[in-house]
Amino acid sequence: MTQQARFPSPYDLAPPPGAEGWKDLYPYYLTFKDKLRSEEDAKFWFCDAQHWPSPFKPFDAITVEFAVKCLGQYNTRHYLVPPANGVEYRIHNGYCYMSPVAVAPELIADRVPQFLERAGHYFQNWQSLLENWDKKVRANIADMETIHFEALPDAVPIEWIKGGVGLDNTYALTESYDRLIQLLYKTWQYHFEFLNLGYAAYLDFFGFMKSLFPSIPDQAIAKMVQGVEVDLFRPDDELKKLARLAVELGVDAALATGTVDEALAAVGQVPGGDVWLKAWKDAQDPWFNFTSGNGFYSDDKYWIEHLDLPLGYIRDYIVRVKRGETIERPTAKIAAERDRITAEYAELLDDDARAAFEGKLGLARTVFPYVENHNFYIEHWSMSVFWRKMRELGQILQQAGFWHDANDIFYLTRQEIRDVIFDYGNGWAVGAKAAGPDYWPDEIERRAAIMKALATRPPQPALNEPPAVITEPFTIMLWGITTDRINAWLGGDDKEGHITGMAASPGLVEGRARVIRSASQLDEIEEGEILVAPVTAPSWAPVFGRIRAIVTDVGGMMSHAAIVCREYGLPAVTGTGTASSRIQNGQMLRVDGTTGEVTVLS
Template identity: 65%
Template sequence: MGNKSFLKPSDLPVPAGAEGWESIYPYYLVFQDKLMEQENEKFWFCDSQHWPTVFKPFETIGGEFAVKCLGQYNARHLMIPNANGIEFRVHLGYLYMSPIPVPEEQIAERIPHFQERITHYFQNWDTKLAEWKERVLGTINELESLEFKPLPDMVPMEDILSGKAKDGTEVLMENYDRLIQLAYQNWQYHFEFLNLGYIAYLDFFNYCKEIFPGIPDQSIATMVQGVDMELFRPDDELKTLAHLAVELGLQAQFANPDDPEATLAAIGNAPGGDQWLARWKEAQDPWFNFTVGNGFYGHDKYWIEHLELPLGYIADYIRRLDEGQVISRPKEELIAEKDRIVSEYRDLLEGDQLAMFDAKGQLAATAYPYVENHNFYIEHWTMSVFWRKVRELSRTLQGYGFWENEDDMLYLNRTEVRDVLFDLATGWGVGAPGGPIGTIIWPEEIERRKKIVTALKTARPAPALNTPPQTITEPFTRMLWGITTEQVQSWLGNDEDAEEGVLKGMAASPGLVEGRARVIMEADDLSQIQQGEILVAPVTAPSWGPIFGKIKATVTDIGGMMSHAAIVCREYGLPAVTGTGSASTTITTGQLLRVDGTKGTVTIVDESAAPIVEGPGAHSHHHGVDAEQPAGQPAAEPAEVPANV
């Protein structure tokens, strides 16, 4: 008999050296002894999809803003009938979430409010989305304008003459407060449309399940796919630049992309180099405000500041073009596949059902691209500027002796940074010879916190805590994180048909392939991936696009049908199994895997097993027929639809 529950938070061992870890996070983010009974009655799952590594204190801001703002749209803006927001806590450095249901007796009274509000959005979708973009870009421009310059030795004479009567410390304080508020502002905007995208998709999804009881989740996802998404634009820009480099015969200049200065200088000196550099310059704004991480950590590297990243991807594309490979996404085939499936299901309907299917499908297809596109504007672009400004302030404060390294400010929480600014204003303002008090406090405290964060990193997070509910209904929890009733039981080992060496997850993108595993724990290791390997990771970031042309399939620990890994793999025509719970810690690099994205299974094959014919992998870019089964949409064929339709 399997388990009924996961461990309680208090049952998890604290890694050696991390004792007292609670003290580095704000009180409202950690489990409280006085609330232990209530908190242990809730089911918590770990969101390692967005927060795969331990939080430094300042970085909790991303989790706080993102999850709070997600929740406010469910609970306060849209009045979603059956789902409020998601409570969240940091435990042992990782983020845990607990969806809040709406009490049965309140559901009915929310329905008319919900209808009125979403109708307003869906009827004015294009205008509202255009206004959204304008507001978001306004925030980004204002973030760019913030400065955190060191203070002068004396107030300039012109400030005396103008009667300004301020010393400049107010600029640091106001700009810091503004920095936090602007990030918060764009996170509020972020969810205005995101929840609607999920609602439209979910509504279509549920309707399809109702009228076609046997329909696979993938067929529904395929019916809204194949769109041109802005999230793919950075990667598409790199492909354009690779094509241009080949056209101009500049391949030889890309021998050492890890040295951007030398590479760009060599291109500039080569015939046709000017033309390429002009196009390169053009691509950067805004598309290089793109991180290999996910925008939630101070250490995430952005292309615009690490030009070796885009240059390395371009060099790889050039190599593949010279080998005669096709590097473009199979857009036309995806659209053809989408049209085929839509028309096969439409043929089974008539009258009101057909009209309803068309209307809901159209709405989902309109709203769906936003589910990925917003990601570029918020997680990538907004947070790129945000972290750049955080580092600028940290460097300025480092200059006053508050800490040793330029990004040590990340070990303070954001309220403590305000205290540091007041401390600086006082010490500097009164001309105290020893400088601010914090210079004797913080270096030592930061050292202590670094040891705690390092110790917390030695343990992988528990996938969930406490007893799971009978059923899980909250739409984000199911669609984005892949936390379904079945999946949670599988993590607990309650799978009736569990087999040795087989991991089960979401059938997130169809196809069947075999290949060697490459386990990637963080973005910095992406360069290790070899052509034709299978990517296994706790989670993939949307910005890993350039490697999707190299790999055969993707396997992740967490993620649902609408996770970035699932969406990106469908758009690149690669099989994917998401939400396996433990693939990244069970599988080792080099093992032979069989990934069945149609069934949602990953088999660790014996090293000497005979290979199967390769299915739709990195190069074929089509959902062809595989050795063992069609890699397309098995239940999409009318013949298999139940007779009662």
């Protein structure tokens, strides 16, 4: 391959045929502006396909806005992280691009004491503040659950007239929508309250170890904080318990075939079936508020609404249980490896260094569970409720003739939906026809065609000229954007049949490739294959028992996928950039998760 010096400018990247006019689908502040070309072209942007691997509908851009804005505020305005402000973000051809905002070198020193005071308070009171966070998030979810949207009646209820309420039903409709959006905004404020500090504590420990042992492998440091019990793994653990219970009770045969309703009805007819059905029902709240996607897209399928997904995983686990396999995570083995490596490095330190080592490691282990735990409470549980409520509103407006399908609501921006609610109420109030039913169906059809066209072309991994050296730690740890990775993307490293990436989870295996581009394809995976994907979600864990390793295009050492692979003892190479487009289904691969190398053997 020929080494290139830079990635293309967004201003030179035309949309795919049929996607012209895509910029109209998003708020003005999310796209690159011609007037700002010199300014925007001076920045390096990378594609965050880790969180947003496909183009998103106009409304779904709310997840980019709220998530990345709230990420930035905690670095910049809450804790004053000395070297790092937030992350700028833009949408280009339907994909999200990011550019970290560094702190000017001369300002870093002044931020250090402020960071130590602010972050120090959280570190010193972590447990009590985290208990408070848990209460806040659960209360926020409960508040979202109370929101309901109702179609406008023929007339205001007589009770309202006699009670002197003085309002009509459109007021509640608008108020409920605004409240739902604000509760989502609060959700993402809470999301980052602890997250950046969790990464910061790990990065501090990481830097400390590198200063003492410059040649220490990144994975050795990561192993010292592994072996954690977090709620993100509970949904998968619940399925495993249900599978074992089905075999123990002898209801596994009844569960084996048919639709969900047919299987559950069959279980109810056999001895012990009532016990299993109660366990099945008990597991659903909250653990089935879990998506095989990542929660950022309105079309993510949540288990609670698509019970065929968890039942399918349970059926797979039942087969493995009956074969005598161990389906549980290898927690004891992983903890033993953690303790062994920790002890080996601790023994090399003198008393002063060892005290610092134990202090920094202790803090990293205390805060690290949040790095994964929040994922269940925010991306899965909170977003499950939010998307469900939005579809409820979409259905009411569908019935009012504004569009053909309840999910069409997501082709509008959040501001446009507020206009639609007013239009709906306005027509009702004056006794005339609303304008929307004659406008939105054609417009949604146009937007749907643009979205389909955008999806035909994969995104550029980055834009503009990269810096000579990538040093920003969050960018490296979370997204896997390193100098070596950029060189590989530009064609300077990887050779034919040989792909390099981040050594994300150790182990050396060989197997046939299974290329997966979305969660809807997970049932295609066969026993013993190597999963190759643009990115994986932590919620893909129920298929981890079928595969030998994972290879992804994006993701760093501290990405969710990398952490989950380590906890499941599965070799992984992340951040390859192009593996999912260069590897074909059925090719034999050798994956070395210890070195970050992938070799195509056939």
